[in-house]
Amino acid sequence: MLTIATARPGPYAFDIATTALLVIDMQRDFLEPGGFGESLGNDVGQLRCTIAPLAALLADARAIGLSIIHTREGHLPDLSDCPPAKLRRGAPSRRIGDPGPNGRILIRGEYGHDIVDELRPLPGEPVIDKPGKGAFYATDLDALLAERGIRSLLVAGVTTEVCVHTTVREANDRGYECLVLADCVGSYFPEFQRVGLDMVAAQGGIFGWVADSAQVRAALPATPVLQPSS
Amino acid sequence: MGSIGPVPANPYPWPYDGVADTARTALLCIDWQTDFCGPGGYVDAMGYDIGLTRAGLPATVRLLEHARALGMLVVHTREGHEPELSDLPANKRWRSARIGAEIGSAGPAGRILVRGEPGWEIVPEVAPLPGEVVVDKPGKGAFYATNLDLVLRTRGITHLILTGITTDVCVHTTMREANDRGYECLILADCTGATDKANHDAALHMVTMQGGVFGCVTTSDDVIAATAK
Numbered sequence: 103m104l105t106i107a108t109a110r111p112g113p114y115a116f117d118i119a120t121t122a123l124l125v126i127d128m129q130r131d132f133l134e135p136g137g138f139g140e141s142l143g144n145d146v147g148q149l150r151c152t153i154a155p156l157a158a159l160l161a162d163a164r165a166i167g168l169s170i171i172h173t174r175e176g177h178l179p180d181l182s183d184c185p186p187a188k189l190r191r192g193a194p195s196r197r198i199g200d201p202g203p204n205g206r207i208l209i210r211g212e213y214g215h216d217i218v219d220e221l222r223p224l225p226g227e228p229v230i231d232k233p234g235k236g237a238f239y240a241t242d243l244d245a246l247l248a249e250r251g252i253r254s255l256l257v258a259g260v261t262t263e264v265c266v267h268t269t270v271r272e273a274n275d276r277g278y279e280c281l282v283l284a285d286c287v288g289s290y291f292p293e294f295q296r297v298g299l300d301m302v303a304a305q306g307g308i309f310g311w312v313a314d315s316a317q318v319r320a321a322l323p324a325t326p327v328l329q330p331s332s
Numbered sequence: 333m334g335s336i337g338p339v340p341a342n343p344y345p346w347p348y349d350g351v352a353d354t355a356r357t358a359l360l361c362i363d364w365q366t367d368f369c370g371p372g373g374y375v376d377a378m379g380y381d382i383g384l385t386r387a388g389l390p391a392t393v394r395l396l397e398h399a400r401a402l403g404m405l406v407v408h409t410r411e412g413h414e415p416e417l418s419d420l421p422a423n424k425r426w427r428s429a430r431i432g433a434e435i436g437s438a439g440p441a442g443r444i445l446v447r448g449e450p451g452w453e454i455v456p457e458v459a460p461l462p463g464e465v466v467v468d469k470p471g472k473g474a475f476y477a478t479n480l481d482l483v484l485r486t487r488g489i490t491h492l493i494l495t496g497i498t499t500d501v502c503v504h505t506t507m508r509e510a511n512d513r514g515y516e517c518l519i520l521a522d523c524t525g526a527t528d529k530a531n532h533d534a535a536l537h538m539v540t541m542q543g544g545v546f547g548c549v550t551t552s553d554d555v556i557a558a559t560a561k
């Protein structure tokens with residue numbers, strides 16, 4: 103077992119054989135200048151600061167053979183998996199399925215829907231396409247984790263209070279031990295970044311633990327201990 | 333039967349489709365249990381101010397009467413575990429022990445968060461009437477490992493009004509699950525509460541951002557005023 107002694111609200115112990123790094127929705131539509139997120143008036147710089155530390159963590163995690171899973175939020179081209187309440191929300195002409203700067207907004211297969219180049223999944227790393235904020239609803243994530251024997255999740259991605267939080271809450275109810283990586287999750291709103299992380303660790307860690315990626319990287323072994331998953 | 337809406341709400345007049353048919357709208361009363369908000373429950377016994385978790389009770393009592401008079405579906409939820417704790421994840425048990433309230437151990441009102449114990453029961457002010465649906469859930473979210481989705485879809489429910497405790501934990505988790513499932517959600521600021529007022533406020537604020545990422549926020553008065561019989 104490895105331990106992150108300085109995690110909030112207390113030490114976080116994990117076994118790398120039963121741990122996965124879960125990278126949530128690091129998609130161009132949310133992170134790229136000129137993309138959907140920015141077109142809604144958001145400052146993508148608030149999210150882009152997560153890319154460098156996450157890229158470094160990904161490299162270390164790959165080097166030791168840790169399980170890595172990516173997610174993308176998006177919908178089928180005919181919008182058959184998009185609830186009407188979700189579709190009709192938001193500014194007219196900037197809604198899901200509308201043409202955007204990087205293709206149709208949040209539609210599977212479009213350029214903007216894919217993951218940013220810096221964090222591109224490697225062959226063999228599962229990419230979970232999800233229609234909601236949570237990565238467990240209407241996906242095979244739970245089955246995939248069970249099949250690999252995963253019990254602990256190191257969670258990164260965007261945005262902290264929406265898709266990261268919803269997924270961590272789902273994972274927590276399913277008994278997974280979640281460590282949210284404070285510098286690898288991002289929000290367009292600094293207030294929500296702060297309270298989002300505080301809420302995870304509140305009440306004795308009601309949804310999990312919080313630490314920085316540097317603390318995780320320092321705890322990981324320097325040499326490969328796991329075979330890449332088949 | 334009647335209709336609700338448009339209700340003045342933040343960030344848009346609720347619901348998105350203009351008017352909610354009361355036959356297709358359910359009132360959710362989440363975890364109004366003695367252990368969380370009742371005198372003699374474990375939150376009370378641990379020295380927390382249950383005034384904060386009880387703050388939403390009077391408005392919920394009034395709204396519950398309103399919903400019952402309209403013939404709306406009312407669904408109550410209770411967080412709790414089987415007596416043998418077979419549905420209690422190990423980390424949830426460990427964490428509860430760390431803060432001195434281990435689930436399954438003897439508490440001030442019976443075994444803490446165990447189904448059938450006095451502290452697990454819903455407080456009398458908002459107790460379910462015979463025939464009302466009560467969903468027992470092992471997690472924070474009311475959809476995970478329960479029949480809630482099936483019950484709502486069977487009744488043709490498309491819109492949800494949320495009350496209960498605590499705002500940032502069980503109410504928010506349930507609202508997020510409901511939103512992903514396509515339900516149009518309205519959370520009531522005066523019918524919810526948290527052990528930390530700042531978390532209550534932040535949780536409500538989060539709902540209102542990005543065009544209503546999980547739905548809308550309003551008050552019970554606005555819902556009642558926007559009802560047509």
